Amino acid sequence: MSNIIACYKWVLDEADIKINPDQSIDTNKAKGKISDYDKNAIEAVVQAAKTLGGKAVGLTFGNAKTKQSLKDALSRGLEEGYWINSEQAVTADGAVTAKVLAAAIKKIGDVSLVVCAEGASDTYARQTAPRVGAALDLPVVSSVCKMEIKGNTLIAQRKLYDCLETVKVELPAVVSVLPETCVPTIPGLKAVMAAGKKPITEYKGEDLGVDFTTKTKVTEVKGYVMNRKNIILNGGQVADQVNELATFLRKEGVL
Structure with a gap:
């Protein structure tokens, strides 16, 4: 059974972030959550796994606080969770994040499809899917607003600036989806209870053989x-x- 992987990010809930009069950011009371856009990626993977007859898997990269995301992710229909545990995730840029995710995906193995959100709700950098695809040497389809799988072919509709583009790609592939691709599942009590019994695998960041040296550095964050x-x-x-x-x-x- 092949693995269909949803890459998701644990972010601060923007509703809890306070902007001070000097435009500095106060995140002391901010709780974490799965990025809203990543919930669409998780749902897309659950649906794709049913079509392909594969296993819907969640993969996240973060520090110790990220562990609490796994139960939420698994309650949304994923069958198994993978967590790359590293404190360096806090300062990782797009290049490092993609290398880490790609290394974990290789370790998981037998992957038919990797789905990311077009961007995370905190940075919306739109780098993860293209960089992961490049690291894995797989075709990438971005800005997907609709997708269909027939056999081993993925047919995706891309939302561009002034038009829609339909492309076909043979699996395995990496896809980044827009929110309109699907409606995320709202987990019920039964799904939440069942999530606690699903398998979770933890990888240590240092065990993946990835250089965590970043190409960019955040020097300041200010309110808009x-x-x-x-x-x-x-x-x-x-x-x-x-x-x-x-x-x-x-x-x-x-x-």
Whole structure:
């Protein structure tokens, strides 16, 4: 039975993050969660495993706090979980993360499909799938909004800037999915209880033979401030106000 792998990330819940008056970030009270976009990747893997007759597997790279993500991931339909345990995950950039994930995927073996989210909900760097594909020497299909598997062929619809593109690729392959690809499962009590009995394998980061030297370094994190134009439309007919609003939106590139 081949493995269909969902790569997911344990991130801070943005609802718990506080932005101070000086734009510095306070994460002291922030709890962790599976990246919202990665929940779509997990669901895509569960569905693909049913089609391929394979095993739906979850794979995550993180420090000790990440261990608590495994039960949540497994309650979403995955059959087995793999956790790469390393404190260096906190400072790992896209290059290191991809190398670590690729090394673990090779160790798991017999992989038909690897699915990532297009980006994580904390950084949305969009690097993981392309870099993992390159490390594994597998074809990569990104920005996928719909996918179908027929035999050993994956047919994916990609959402580009101004059009949709349909591509076919022979498995094994690496795919990054957009949120509209599928609707994540909301685990019930029975699924949560069953998740505690599913197998989990822990890899130590240092045992994967990967160089953890990063190519980039985060020097500062600040809150984003949006300076609004505060344009007020009043007076005149409603139709004139709507036309004026549409004109401003076109100038901003919204329409």
